[in-house]
Amino acid sequence: MSSNRQAAAASPWRAPILFAVLALLFVLEGTVRNGMFSGSWNTSLAILNMGLISAITALGVNMQWGYAGLFNAGVVGFLALGGLAPVLVSLPPVEGAWAAGGPRLILALLVGLGTLALAKIAYTRTGRAWTVALVLLAGFVAYRWLFDPAVTAIEANNSARAGNIGGLGLPILLSWIVGGAFAAAAAWAVGKVALGLRSDYLAIATLGIGEIIVAVLRNENWLARGVMNVTSIPRPVPYEIDLQQNPAFVDFAASWGFDAAEASGIWVKLCYMSLFLVVLLAIILLAELALKSPWGRMMRAIRDNETAAEAMGKDVTARHLQIFILGSAVIGVAGAMMITLDGLMAPNSYNPLRYTFLIWVMVVVGGSGNNWGAVLGAVLIWFLWIKAEVWGPNLIGALVGPLPDGDVKSHLLNSAAHMRFIAMGLVLLLVLRFAPRGLVPER
Amino acid sequence: MDILNALVAFLNFVFIPAAAYGAQLALGALGVTLIYGILRFSNFAHGDTMAFGTAITILTTWGLQSLGISLGVLPTALLALPVGIAATALLVLGTDRVVYRFYRAQKAAPIIFVMASVGVMFIMNGLTRLIIGVDDQRFDDGARFIINVRDFREWTGLAEGLALRSTQVLTLVVTAIVCGALFWFLNRTKKGKAMRAYSDNEDLALLSGIDPERVVRMTWIIAAALITIAGVLYGLDKSFRPFNYFQLLLPIFAAAIVGGLGSPLGAIAGGFLVAFSEVAVTYPWVKVAGYLAPGWQPDGLLQLLGTEYKFAVSFVILIVVLLFRPTGLFRGKSV
C-alpha cells in the first residue's frame, strides 16, 4: 500500500513547478543543440503547437472521463470528423461540383437520415421488427439510387485535381466551431444508442464509430478526396513566403538576430500558438466555470454516487449524454485546429494508437478529472512522443556502438524509432502504479 | 434459373470465406470473453498480443524453413505454433506478474486494469514492431488448395468454379478441435470448473479453497493459446500485418459482446454472426443474382456496402443485438 501513496493534499506548488519544468524543456529544445535537443526554435514551437492541440483534445476527453467517467475509445473519429470541417467550410468551392450532383447528394443524405428517423418511429409505433426492416430496406434502396449517380458525377468532375464537393469559402476560424458541431452531432447519435441500455456500451460503440468515421474519410472521395488528400487549406495566419518578401519583417527579424527564413517560421508558429492558447484558455475557463456551477456539482455527485443521484431523481443517462456531446465537441474543435495547422487533410494519418490511446495516456498521466493536469499531461507526453523518436535511436546507437556491424546491429538501429511505443506504455504503467491520480491530482 | 451455379458461387465467395473468418474471430473472441469473465476487464492489448504471438510464430516458421524442415502439404507454421503459444504465454504471464497482480492484491476497480491494458498495448505494439516491423508478411507454405477452381469445373461441368483453400479447411478443423477441447476443459474438468466458479463468485471460490492466482494464470495461458492460434490462422488465410491485427480488436470485441460477454458459447456464435454479416453485406451479389434470374441485368454490383466499410457491419450488428437483447445472444455477465 505504501508504494502507491501520494500525498493526500498535493502541494499547491506542485502544478506551477511542473509547468515551469515543462516550459524549461521547450526553452532547452529551442536553445541547446546536443544529442537530446535540436536547438531550433522552429522545432520547439512546432512541438508546442501540436502539444496545445493535444491539450485541447485531452481536455475534451477529460470532460468525458474526469467529470462523468465515460470511456471514449474513438477519439480518433471525433478528431477526424472535426478535421472535415475546414475542408467543407473554408476550401474554395470546386467549380462544377455542385452543379454535377450537389442537390441530389444533399437529397440522398436527407433521405438516409429520414429513413433512420422513420425506422425509429415505426419501431416505437408498431414495435414490429419486419416493419422496421421494410422501412430500412426501402429507404436504403432510395438512398443508394439517389446517392450513387450524384457521387459518380461529382467525382468525375475534374478528377485529377478535385473530384470532391468542395468547400464554402468561409473563414477558417469559423470551421473550428463547425468542427465542434460535427463531432457533437456524431456524439449525440452514438451516445443516444450506447448510453442507457441496461448498462452502457460506450467504449465499444465509440471504438466502432471511430473506425467508421476514418473509413468514410478514407473512401468517400467526393467528401474530402479520400486518400488523395486535400492540400492548401486556407490559413488564419500569414504565409512564410509573404513575410520573407516583406522588407519591414526582414528588418525586424534582423534586429533580433534571425535570418528571414527562420524568423518567418517562428513568427507563423507564434501566431498559431497565440490562437491555440486563446482557444485553450477559453475552454478551460468555461470548463472550470461549468464545474463550479450547480450543473458541475450535479455531474460530480452523479459520478461519485450514481445510485444516490438516481434515487434523488437525477436523470443520469441524460446528464451523461450531455457531457459526452460537450466533450466530443471540444475534441472536434481540436480536430479542425489540427487540420488548419497542418494545412492538409490526410485520412490515412488517423491512427487510433496515436490519436485515441496516446490521448488517454496524456489524460491519465496528467491526472484524471483535473483540467490543468490534462493540459500538462498532453503537452508533456507530446513532447516525449516526438523526442523519443530522436532519443530512441541515439540511445540504441550508443548501446550497440561496440557491437560488430551486421544484421542484428542494423536491425536494432532501424527499429529503434519504434522504441517510443514501448516508452509510452512504460510511462503509463509507471504513473498508474506509483501516482495513479496523475501528476496533478484532482482536488 | 441456375440454382447449382448460384449455390457454388455463394459457397465460394460467401460461405467458405465467412466460415473461415468467423472461426478466426471466434477464437479471438473466446480469449476476450475468458479474460472479461475471470479477470473482469476488457483487454485492449488483445489485438497486439495476437500480433506478437503471430510474429514469433512467423519468425520460428522462417527458421524452420531455412533449416529445410517442413510439414509437407501442411503449412510449416503449424510446427512453429507451439513456440509462438509458449512465447506469448510467457509474455502475458510476465505482464500479469509485473502489472496486473499488484492491482489484484489491492482489489482495485476493474477500470484500472483496462487502463493498464492500454499501457500493455503500447508495449506489445512496440515489441512487435521491434521484432518483425510493420510490413506485410506472408508465411504460408504447403499445399495451397484442396479443391481448385479448374479441377472443380472439370469434375462437375459447372460454369462456376469453387476453390477450397487448405488454410480455410485448416482454420475450421483447428477451431473445431480447440473449441471442443476448451469446452471439455471448462465443463468437465475440476480446474475448468474452478475457473467458472471464480468467474461466477470470486469470494465464494476463495472460500471453497480455489486458489485465485492459479485460476488467473490458467486463464492467461489459455487466452494466449487461443489468440496465438487465431492470429496464426488469420495470417495464413490472409496475411500478417500488425496494424490489421490491432484493427481486429473491433470485430473481436463485437463478437464477444454480441454473443454475451463472459459466455464462451456466445463468443463462438458471435464470431460467426459478425463474420457472415460482414462478408454477406460487402459481397457483390450480382453474380449470384445473374444465375438466379438470368434475364435480369442490374446496373450495380448489388453490393450493400464497400469492403472498406466492413467494420461498420460489426458495429451495426452490435448495436442491433444490444438494442433487442442487452445481455447478448447467450446471456453473458454484462447484466
Next chain:
Amino acid sequence: MSDLDAAFGHRGNRDASLVNMHGRGVIDGTRPSGPTGPGHAGDPFLIGEGMTGGYGKGADILHDCTIAVERGQIAVIVGPNGAGKSTAMKAIFGMLNLRKGSVRLNGRDITALNPQDRVKAGMGFVPQVNNIFPSMTVEENLEMGAFIRSDDIRRTMEQVYDLFPAVAAKRRQAAGELSGGQRQQVAVGRALMTQPSVLMLDEPTAGVSPIVMDELFDRIIAIARGGLPVLMVEQNAKQAMMIADKAYVLVQGANAHTGTGHELMQNDEVRRTFLGG
C-alpha cells in the same frame, strides 16, 4: 479509501463493454496465514473469545465479544440491526482484523489463519448473500464446495441430497435459476461438502417466506442433531431462540445477554427489547 480507488473512483463502472462488475470479490485472497497455537483446556468446540476489532483500518465494531459453540449444539447470535451480529461471525471466520481476543477451534488457536485456511481447518461458512455460483448447476456447486477434498465425494453429495430433496431433483439446473429458499439449501449444501467440523450460517433465512424459513430451520436442526455444531446469525430472534441450545444477544458489538434459548425467552428485558412483548 486507498489511493487507487481515489484515482478513478466510480469512473467507467457503468460501461459493460469495459469492465465486469459481476461476481467481484472483496476478500483479499493474498493475505498469508500465521501459525496456529494450542487451545485452552476446557474450551468449547469453537470459541471466539474477547474479540475486539473492525474492518480494515476502520473503527472497532466489536468490543470484547465472546461467542462459543459446543459439540452437537446450535448457537445463535441475535440482536438489533447494526449490533454487529454478522461482524461477530466474520470475525470468527477471519475476515476482520482482531486487535484483541482469539479464535480457537477444536483445541487449536486459529486466530492468525486467513479465511481460506480456516475452511481447511474445518469451518464451513455460508455467507448471507452471494453464497452460490449462479451460472453453475446445483451439482457443480456441490462439487466446488468439495474442491479441497481429493477423496470420493459422492457419499457426501448423496447425504446433502438426502437432506435437501427439493434441490436433489434440480441437480442439473443452474443454481441461479432456483427459488430463494432452494438457493439457500444449495448454499448450505455447498458448505457441507467440505465435511466441516462446524457450520456457520449468516442469516440463512433472510428474504425467504415463513414456510420456507420453518423448513430451513428443520433442516438446520437435523444437521445439528447429526452431530455437526452450528453457529448461526439470525434476525428472526424468536424462532432462532426456540431452536437454539445457546443464544447470544449482542448490542453495539458487545455481549448483552447470554443463555440457553429457553432462558432468554423467559428474560423480561430480552422479551421487551427484542421479541416485541
